[in-house]
Amino acid sequence: MTQGGAARRTVLGAAVLAAGTGITGLAAGPASAAGASPESSPSAASAADGAGGGRGDAGGFRGLPYPTVIGHRGASGYRPEHTLGSYQLALDLGADVIEQDLVPTRDGHLVCRHENEIGGTTDVADHREFASRRTTKSVDGVQVTGWFTEDFTLAELKTLRAKERIPAVRQRNTLYDGQWAVPTFEEVLRWADREGRRRGELIWLHVETKHPSYFRDLGLGLEEPLARLLRRYRRDGRDAAVFLQSFEPSSIQRLSRLVSAPRVVLLSAAGTRPWDFEQAGDPRTVADLVKPEGLKWIAGFAQGIGPTMDLIIPRDAAGRLGTPTTLVKDAHARGLLLHPYTARNENSFLPAEYRRGTDPAAYGDALGAFRTYFEQGIDGIFTDNPDTGLLAAEAFRPGRRPVNR
DSSP states (O other): OSOOOOHHHHHHHHOHHHHHTOOOOOSGGGGGGOOOOTTTTTTTGGGSSSTTOOSSSOGGGGGSSSSSEEETTTTTTSSSSSSSSHHHHHHTTOOSSSEEEEOOOOSEOOOOSSBBOTTTBBBBGGGGGGGGEEEEEEEEEEEEOOOOOSSHHHHHHHOOOOOOOTTTOGGGGGGGTTTTTBHHHHHHHHHHHHHHHHHHOEEEEEEEOOHHHHHHHHHHOOOHHHHHHHHHHTOOOOOOOOEEEEESSHHHHHHHHEEEEEOOEEEOTTTTOOOHHHHHHHEEEEEEHHHHHHHHTTTTOOOOEEEEEGSSOOOTSSSOOOOOOOOOOHHEEEEEEEEOOOOOOOOGGGOOOOSSSSSSSSBHHHHHHHHHHHHOOSSEEEESSSHHHHHHGGGGSSSSTTTTT
């Protein structure tokens, strides 16, 4: 069965109280998994056996709770992002789906980091042996200085420890700096299988290929090793418990030829162009892709879109919400689901009318903001705070229909 229902709400009630104080032992269990064998382990295939596997009779993503709450980089509002501790807490809080972003190591292993530059999310700067690897690179046309996963072997990367990316906003999260290593995607697949067997339900993942054209140019293409892992862990089928996502449509097209798992095209600000469009000389912008003709094109190789929330309800110059667009209606008319990003609790991320006080790190009326977006008829939402998202979503599950559907 899929994640959700009364059991999730029971866990949620206790977990929300724990998370609100910043004191919880829910994430302690999986820390030891950071030392698991890398992707070349001969026992990897056997790990997929049992209830945690990605195939079955659950009916695919249409059987997920609606609206779906996706733990953005895990429960990154409470733990350093893309760690097994963050993923575990998101699951324990009741998230329906857990997100991973994938980048490669120099020796071709897929690891979970939001970016390939790891100076802000690991303690690499404290490792004198890696000081000479600090460099400047052009990543998707942007100059970035730091340390990059593609310059490290997996063994070297495993000597680092993860830390909070935005400590000025999430000072409490720094308590957990150094508690977890950088996980490989295979370790996450094993974790999901273990949790699936323990809970008797499928553990859903939402997996993003990061900078796929950049890495392909380096000879480190992401899609083929990702597809191999998905096949090994039986998450490659049409009804597999995984979404595949990318900001580059060509990456999703490539994945569509390798596996049948459901796919989502991510969409940034209206005036931007996907990097693969830039490289190919394709003049279309995101504003073109969210028009009916663009959505029809996406529907030819994907099952959904992941737009920034401003594409659903734009903000004005003062940061207040304006008039909703027709994107939800237009996407649904072409059979596409919508998983917009990213809802967070802190004032600095909220629309102006939902902020409370002047401290950017303080919580605002996040529940009100969530409900406003759910009222638009979206199918799910990425959030750093799965407990907040679930509390808001309960008013729309089941029997309630949003205004635009």
